[in-house]
Amino acid sequence: MDLGSLAIFRTVVREAGVTKAAAKLNRVQSNVTTRIRQLEETLGTELFERNGRKLVLTPAGETLLPYAERLLALADEARHAVRENRPQGRLRLGTMESTAASRLPRVLAAYHQRWPDVTLELATGVTRALIDSVRAYEVDAAVLARPIEPNALPAEQFETIPVFEEELVMVTPRGQHPTAMAQQIAGLTLVAFERGCAYRAYAMRWYDMQGVRPARVLELGSYHAIVACVSAGAGVAVAPRSVLELAGLADEVELHSLGDLGRVDTLLVWRKGHFSAALGALRDLLLARS
Numbered sequence: 001m002d003l004g005s006l007a008i009f010r011t012v013v014r015e016a017g018v019t020k021a022a023a024k025l026n027r028v029q030s031n032v033t034t035r036i037r038q039l040e041e042t043l044g045t046e047l048f049e050r051n052g053r054k055l056v057l058t059p060a061g062e063t064l065l066p067y068a069e070r071l072l073a074l075a076d077e078a079r080h081a082v083r084e085n086r087p088q089g090r091l092r093l094g095t096m097e098s099t100a101a102s103r104l105p106r107v108l109a110a111y112h113q114r115w116p117d118v119t120l121e122l123a124t125g126v127t128r129a130l131i132d133s134v135r136a137y138e139v140d141a142a143v144l145a146r147p148i149e150p151n152a153l154p155a156e157q158f159e160t161i162p163v164f165e166e167e168l169v170m171v172t173p174r175g176q177h178p179t180a181m182a183q184q185i186a187g188l189t190l191v192a193f194e195r196g197c198a199y200r201a202y203a204m205r206w207y208d209m210q211g212v213r214p215a216r217v218l219e220l221g222s223y224h225a226i227v228a229c230v231s232a233g234a235g236v237a238v239a240p241r242s243v244l245e246l247a248g249l250a251d252e253v254e255l256h257s258l259g260d261l262g263r264v265d266t267l268l269v270w271r272k273g274h275f276s277a278a279l280g281a282l283r284d285l286l287l288a289r290s
Helices: 003-014 018-025 029-043 059-082 097-102 104-114 129-136 179-188 198-212 223-231 243-248 277-289
Strands: 048-052 054-057 089-096 118-124 141-145 158-172 190-192 216-219 234-241 254-257 263-271
Touching: 003 018, 003 029, 018 243, 054 059, 054 158, 059 089, 059 141, 089 097, 089 129, 089 277, 097 104, 097 216, 097 223, 097 234, 097 243, 104 118, 104 277, 118 190, 129 141, 129 158, 141 179, 141 277, 158 198, 158 223, 158 243, 158 277, 190 198, 190 223, 198 234, 198 263, 223 234, 234 243, 263 277
Parallel strands: 089 118, 089 141, 190 216, 190 234
Antiparallel strands: 048 054, 141 263, 158 234, 158 254, 158 263
């Protein structure tokens, strides 16, 4: 059982099939299929079964996957450890869409200029998905909002450091004030990202503090779409002030302070004990620009 076969196995799982995995790995499909069969022969068990056109993990495959993730991550860590302490190799970074748009562009530009030997891969998602990605070794670190749930980042699994502070604001149609119309807002739609978004959780906490609940939640995938819906009178939202002002969206709606509830740390999060020179260099840049 070699690391190359484990890497191919992981890619087939992530891409949900041999065709996409082969394209991702820049290999022919027959080579990917052969390596999977060789791995199955080595282990003495099937790792996939076919369900229509899809490949589905067998129980043995489900068991192997977390071991493969850990072994591949340890191999990366070992390579970093034996090289000179200079950032190089690959750094996979997860981030919220809002942070990618407002906070990271200058940081990443400076990082590329200073450390050209690092290949930086960026993936976006909501906070809960990013935590799961760090836990599952899918990314090396993530930049995410501090979860409102106190046990979302257990100290035995993760290390964290604050790198930014965001101010969340309530976004309403022009001419409306949220605290003066809490009961009316209870009848309006909350326009938000999908479940798992930390900012959505802070919005729900605000509702709890007012003693009301939103009538419904409309899930959208971008701040431009969210603000457009609020501006048109479809509901209210909670968003970072920095994103709205940077994108020129603040003029279309009313922004209202959430007080202390709205001051939310953005954290750099990585798996406990898994650190590298490339990640250290990113941490230092983030702290210098916070």
